[in-house]
Amino acid sequence: NAGVTQTPKFRILKIGQSMTLQCTQDMNHNYMYWYRQDPGMGLKLIYYSVGAGITDKGEVPNGYNVSRSTTEDFPLRLELAAPSQTSVYFCASSYGTVYSNQPQHFGDGTRLSIL
Amino acid sequence: KQEVTQIPAALSVPEGENLVLNCSFTDSAIYNLQWFRQDPGKGLTSLLLIQSSQREQTSGRLNASLDKSSGRSTLYIAASQPGDSATYLCAVGGGGADGLTFGKGTHLIIQP
Numbered sequence: 001n002a003g004v005t006q007t008p009k010f011r012i013l014k015i016g017q018s019m020t021l022q023c024t025q026d027m028n029h030n031y032m033y034w035y036r037q038d039p040g041m042g043l044k045l046i047y048y049s050v051g052a053g054i055t056d057k058g059e060v061p062n063g064y065n066v067s068r069s070t071t072e073d074f075p076l077r078l079e080l081a082a083p084s085q086t087s088v089y090f091c092a093s094s095y096g097t098v099y100s101n102q103p104q105h106f107g108d109g110t111r112l113s114i115l
Numbered sequence: 116k117q118e119v120t121q122i123p124a125a126l127s128v129p130e131g132e133n134l135v136l137n138c139s140f141t142d143s144a145i146y147n148l149q150w151f152r153q154d155p156g157k158g159l160t161s162l163l164l165i166q167s168s169q170r171e172q173t174s175g176r177l178n179a180s181l182d183k184s185s186g187r188s189t190l191y192i193a194a195s196q197p198g199d200s201a202t203y204l205c206a207v208g209g210g211g212a213d214g215l216t217f218g219k220g221t222h223l224i225i226q227p
Contacts, residue, residue, distance in 0.1 A: 004158075033214050042119065042204070042217030058214055090158060098208030098215055099146045101166045106159040
């Protein structure tokens with residue numbers, strides 16, 4: 001019953017450092033998503049993927065990169081960390097797009113602070 | 116651009132009460148609406164998904180309704196329990212967005 005697994009759970013970075021947030025799912029879902037949640041705000045879509053080798057930008061992609069080499073994994077990379085990227089990051093997956101009436105399943109999130 | 120609003124932002128009620136959480140959205144061209152529960156420090160747990168052709172969905176003590184034409188959804192919780200304390204998020208799918216569009220949530224506290 002692993003579902004969507006995110007690592008690490010917490011991380012503190014210094015400005016300008018880089019890191020990769022890991023996300024893996026064991027449900028054989030084609031569709032995967034990265035969202036960020038700022039305090040008191042709704043989640044916003046960063047990037048998404050419709051299958052291995054295919055990624056696309058969401059609403060707030062600046063400062064991030066993604067890759068999708070396998071169905072299971074969808075890592076999110078921050079190249080030059082900035083204080084504005086302090087947030088909670090959630091990875092999600094589903095069988096279909098938001099137009100397919102398939103629910104999205106979320107990981108527990110990565111809490112990231114940039115100091 | 117789709118916007119989702121949840122009212123109230125916070126709610127505190129005694130145990131046993133029935134309660135209603137509200138969600139409204141600006142673009143009625145949605146395919147579905149999903150209600151989530153978020154516990155502190157945890158991820159989102161999907162509670163109910165209503166397709167645009169449906170009027171309501173039920174799961175245990177939870178009932179979600181959808182009025183697509185008026186851009187409204189409600190989540191009804193019957194006989195509330197302290198374990199229901201959490202933040203409840205409403206999200207819509209479709210309307211031109213590639214992912215779900217979320218509201219800010221309703222922070223619910225059930226007093227024992």
